[in-house]
Amino acid sequence: xxxxxxxxxxxxxxxEEIEYKNSIGFxxxxxxxxxxxxxxxxxxxxxxxxxxxxxxxxxxxxESNSYDLGSDGFYTSxxxxxxxxxxxxxxxxxxxxxxxxxxxxxxxxxxxKYPYEAWYTxxxxxxxxxxxxxxxxxxxxxxxxxxxxxxxxxxxxxxxxTEIYTGGGIRKSFSETNQTTNPQKFDEYMNGYGYTGxxxxxxxxxGFLY
Numbered sequence: 001x002x003x004x005x006x007x008x009x010x011x012x013x014x015x016e017e018i019e020y021k022n023s024i025g026f027x028x029x030x031x032x033x034x035x036x037x038x039x040x041x042x043x044x045x046x047x048x049x050x051x052x053x054x055x056x057x058x059x060x061x062x063e064s065n066s067y068d069l070g071s072d073g074f075y076t077s078x079x080x081x082x083x084x085x086x087x088x089x090x091x092x093x094x095x096x097x098x099x100x101x102x103x104x105x106x107x108x109x110x111x112x113k114y115p116y117e118a119w120y121t122x123x124x125x126x127x128x129x130x131x132x133x134x135x136x137x138x139x140x141x142x143x144x145x146x147x148x149x150x151x152x153x154x155x156x157x158x159x160x161x162t163e164i165y166t167g168g169g170i171r172k173s174f175s176e177t178n179q180t181t182n183p184q185k186f187d188e189y190m191n192g193y194g195y196t197g198x199x200x201x202x203x204x205x206x207g208f209l210y
Contacts, residue, residue: 025207
């Protein structure tokens with residue numbers, strides 16, 4: 001009996017002595033924007049972490065839906081990348097949970113192609129002509145922002161976690177396009193690729209520590 005109690009005490013002590021310095025997780029909410037996002041964190045001090053969250057965006061859509069054709073936000077092709085960098089501080093931390101505050105910045109680059117019905121030029125036999133019809137246009141968007149978050153991380157297992165967070169931020173977007181008649185802006189909603197303004201943030205992360 002004494003031997004069993006000693007083994008349990010030793011196991012609990014070893015569990016408490018484990019100090020994870022890295023974590024990696026999946027961030028599902030990027031799927032809403034046709035993206036895939038991961039979250040890597042590295043411990044840089046007592047209760048402090050540096051978080052890096054790379055994102056990749058890709059999607060293609062058909063232009064067969066005439067209602068969407070020309071509407072703000074409609075596109076046929078999307079490619080994009082992004083990176084969020086944050087400093088995170090655990091002001092409550094134990095083996096089963098942590099509550100933190102985090103702040104940082106993000107940058108995104110998007111390339112979108114979309115059809116639009118308008119006058120456009122084309123060249124044939126060395127001559128330039130004007131015609132009216134549907135042509136494909138391209139828009140590039142660079143978007144920067146700053147965020148502040150508060151989150152709760154729960155550890156159902158010692159090295160596995162689920163996390164929820166909320167907060168807010170500011171976005172500023174810059175775009176360039178070869179469509180001058182009525183260019184798309186992709187800024188109708190807070191999750192728009194070209195949105196500028198304040199944003200409300202809420203999300204979920206699932207991952208593990210090592």
